[in-house]
Amino acid sequence: MNKRILVRCAALVLLAVTAAAVNLPGNPLYGGSRKTAATGSSVGEILPDFSVSCLDGSIFTLSEQRGETVVVNLWATWCAPCVKELPHFDRLLREHGDDTAVLAVHCDPVTEDVEAWLAGYDYGFPVALAGGRALADLLGGGDVLPRTVVISPDGTVLYNAAGSVDYETLLRLTGHGE
Amino acid sequence: MEEKKKRPSVRKPISRRFVQVYAAVLYNAHIRGFAEGTIYRGPLKTVCVPGLNCYSCPAAVGACPLGALQNAVGASASRPAFYVIGTLLLFGLLLGRLICGWACPVGLIQELLYKIPGKKLKKNRATRRLSYLKYGILAVFVLIIPGIYALRRVPLPAFCKYICPAGTLEGALGLMLHPKNGDLRALAGGLFFWKLGLMVLIFAACVFVFRAFCRFLCPLGALYGLMTKLALAGVRVDRDRCVDCGACLRICPVDIRSVGDRECVRCGKCAEICPCGAITVRAGKLVLAGPDLSPGAEGGRRT
Structure with missing residues (x-):
């Protein structure tokens, strides 16, 4: 008992x-x-400046990209739709890199060596690790992936939504398509 | 006149339903996830729970072993899945399908659905044949498809993506119904409605067919079932006491061929019905259901 x-x-x-x-x-x-998405990440708002260290050793600072359209993609190696659309961002950078900047942010959880994973590809865009919720929250949240944020040359958020994007949509959002 | 032989009373030190509910609550202790509409992301999430419980449930504190296996297969091109395989072997060899009957929230849901009044379909030759389907689902959706996509370096947990009703109920609906997750609701498309329809069909079937998902579709049960013969926990038959009356086979609600085989979910109904007290459900040395052999125990039911 x-x-x-x-x-x-x-x-x-x-x-x-x-x-x-x-x-x-x-x-x-x-x-x-869960934090409420930071002010400034909604369409029409000015996204707050941020700086992040990338896996290739460079530092990506949003304010240094003024004058260019900036595309930020939140993704993860374990997210199939994210992995499938990465080539679109690479193609965008290769074809329109003169006026467009691209940054890919790998969100938590990190389940494998992202650098080693990327070594199997030849992507031209810089990749940063979100390293916690702060950067993902600033961009609108890393809870639902993939998420794409498009920022105009003057820093205004033009697009911020979860879900996959195709290449034609990226062209349209960055002003390169009809 | 010969004294009528009394059936030995059954000893059940703990209620199976209590353990099922306890396990479901323990696996889903992150209740603030429902309030915030997000999932738990703490260190416990790297630990697999033994039963089927969606990683994306707002309340889940651990990982789903089946989801973990598919993701591990998906990443197997770059690294072997030692952790997940080791975990599944540990669960399977220690507890086997005892997990199905005692520690799986989806099993609990199915049993509660079966309590809804209505015509019940008894097991038959067709259900026995259908019970092989889950091994095919294990092979194709958990191993082969994720494996093929692993070669393309694209993670594809095919069972989670196309079939799992736990994922739809706990993960998809659990997150989508929160007011703050409008962006998630906006993504609902053909795949979501396919899975929603399938979930409704499966749970509707569970009203008429005992543990329909368990018996016919669950690849985790299939996996644990393959380790039945080696598992420490299981159903033991005392051949010296058994008189081959077949009562155990008749009362069993699933498609067993023999007591304690790989279809058995260790519910203990056979131990309760056995007129000779020959059947014991045990986890190692712990008896979960079996004859009460203590002095003076013959003849009455003891809880």
Whole structure:
């Protein structure tokens, strides 16, 4: 009888500790709360400046791209639609790199060596790791992938939506198509 | 006059339903996920739970072993899936299909649906044949398709993408119904409605057919079933007490050929019905359902 009570108490404690750990902030097992997308990431707003270190050693700073249309793509190696559309961004950069900048941001969780994964491809755009929620939240959230953000030469957000984009849509959004 | 032989009372130290509910709550302890419309992203998410529970459920604290396996197969071109395979082997060899009957939230949902009044389809030759379908689904949707796409370096968890009703219910609907996830709702297209329709069909079938998804479609049950003979947990028959009356086979709600085979979900109904107390459901040395052999226990039912 005592053994049964002990087991039941242990089960209850396990449940209570797990629930407390994953739901309450301030402990190592907490999963982080959802933040409202930062002001400035919606269409028509001016996106706040940001700087991020890329895997190729370069630093991408949004304000340094003024005068060019900037396309930021939030993606991940484990996201099939993301992987399938990466060639479109590469093609966009190769064909219109004189007036368009592209940045690919790999969102959490990082489940493999992204640099090694990219080595199997010959993409020309810089890739950064989101490294937490801050950059993804600034761009509108990394909860739903892929997400594409298009910023005009003067820093205004022209497009910010989750979901795959094809090459024709990218051309249209960046002013290179009909 | 010969005294009528009394059936040995059955010892069940813990209620199977209680364990099922406990497991479902434990796997889904991140309740703030429903309030915020997002999923748990903490360190526990790298740990697989034993039963089928969608990674994308807002409340899920662990990873789904089937989703993890498909993703591991998808990434196998660049690195071997030691962690996932090891985890599945551990679960399968320790507990096997005890997980299906005692620690799978989808199994619980199916059993609750079966309680809805209505005509019930008893197992028959057709259901026995249909039970082989899940092995085909395991091979094609969990291993072959993700494997082929792995060669193209595109992750494609085909079972998750095209079939899994847990993913639709817990993941898709769990996230889409939150007011803040308008961008997710906007993405709903043909694939979503295919899976939604399939989920409704599967759960509707579960009202009339006991554990229809488990028996005919679940690749995780198929995988654990393949390890049945080696699993520490399972159903044991005391051949000295067994009189081959067949009551266990008749009462069993799934498509077993023999007690405790790879179709058995270790529900314990056979142990309860056995007139000779020959059947025990155990997890190692722990008896979950079996004859109460303690002195004075013959003849009454003890809970």
